[in-house]
Amino acid sequence: QVQLAESGGGLVQAGGSLRLSCAASGRTFSGYASGWFRQAPGKEREFVAAISISGAITNYADSVKGRFTISRDTVKRTVYLQMDTLKAEDTAVYYCAAAPSYGTPSTSRTWYAYWGQGTQVSVTS
Numbered sequence: 001q002v003q004l005a006e007s008g009g010g011l012v013q014a015g016g017s018l019r020l021s022c023a024a025s026g027r028t029f030s031g032y033a034s035g036w037f038r039q040a041p042g043k044e045r046e047f048v049a050a051i052s053i054s055g056a057i058t059n060y061a062d063s064v065k066g067r068f069t070i071s072r073d074t075v076k077r078t079v080y081l082q083m084d085t086l087k088a089e090d091t092a093v094y095y096c097a098a099a100p101s102y103g104t105p106s107t108s109r110t111w112y113a114y115w116g117q118g119t120q121v122s123v124t125s
Contacts, residue, residue, distance in 0.1 A: 001026045001027060001114075002024055002025070002026045002027055002032060002098050002113075002114045003024065003025045003026045003114075004022055004023070004024055004096045004097070004098060004114055004115065004116035005022070005023050005025075005116055005117070006020060006021065006022050006094065006095065006096045006116045006117065006118060006119040007020070007021050007023070007119060008020040008021050008119060009094060009119030009120045009121045010120075010121070010122070011122045011123075011124065012086055012121075012122070012123055012124070013123070013124050014086060014087055014088055014123055014124065014125045015085060015086065016086050016123075017082070017083060017084045017085075017086065018083045018086065018121060019080055019081065019082050019083070020036070020080065020081040020083065020094055020096075020119060020121075021078055021079070021080055022034065022036075022078060022079040022080070022081075022096030022116060023076075023077065023078050024077045024078070024079075024098065025077070031053060031100060032053065032098040032099060032100050032101075032114075033050065033051065033052050033053050033098070033099045033100075033101055033102070033105040034050065034051050034070075034072060034079040034096065034097065034098050034099075034105070035047065035048075035049065035050035035051070035096075035097045035098075035099070035105055035106075035107075035112055036048040036049045036050070036070060036079075036081045036094060036095070036096060036097070037094070037095045037097060037109060038090075038092035038093065038094045038095065038121075039092055039093050039095070039118075040089075040091060040092040040093075043092075045095065045109060046061065047061050047107040047108075047109075048060070048061055048064055048068065048081070048094070049061065049064065049068055049069075049070040049081060050070065050105035050106070050107065051070045051071065051072055051079065051105060052102070052103070052104065052105050053101075053102055055071070055072050055074075057103075057104050057105065058070055058105075059104065059105055059107060061107070063089075064083075064090075067083065067084050067085045067086075068081060068082065068083050068084070069081070069082040069084075070082075079096060081094070083121070086121075086123045087123060087125075088123050088124070088125040089123075090121060090123050091121060091122050091123050092120075092121060093118040093119065093120050093121075094118060094119050094120075094121050095115055095116055095117075095118045096115070096116040097109075097112035097114065097115050097116070098112060098113065098114040099111050099112045099113055099114075100113060
């Protein structure tokens with residue numbers, strides 16, 4: 001089992017930046033691909049970004065490409081989502097997820113076995 005805990009959310013003005021963290025506990029986190037998803041009120045949970053077990057492969061939703069950066073620190077067992085040039089439409093609850101799988105990380109929610117509780121990101125225009 002892997003337990004995930006997100007942090008770093010908050011209120012920011014449009015154009016600003018936030019960095020989300022996802023800390024893992026339980027079984028070794030180095031053997032899991034990781035992803036970030038988000039869910040806005042009244043909408044489906046959607047893919048944001050993902051990173052492979054090695055960190056060599058990353059994948060981004062078109063809506064955040066060039067603005068968000070996902071990274072991982074295996075020693076600290078933490079995955080980060082650096083969010084720059086934030087827009088009002090980025091407002092959502094952001095969830096961290098993990099999957100015990102190799103290869104290119106998936107954009108599908110069903111591929112991920114473990115989920116955090118979420119952290120709120122609110123961007124004012």
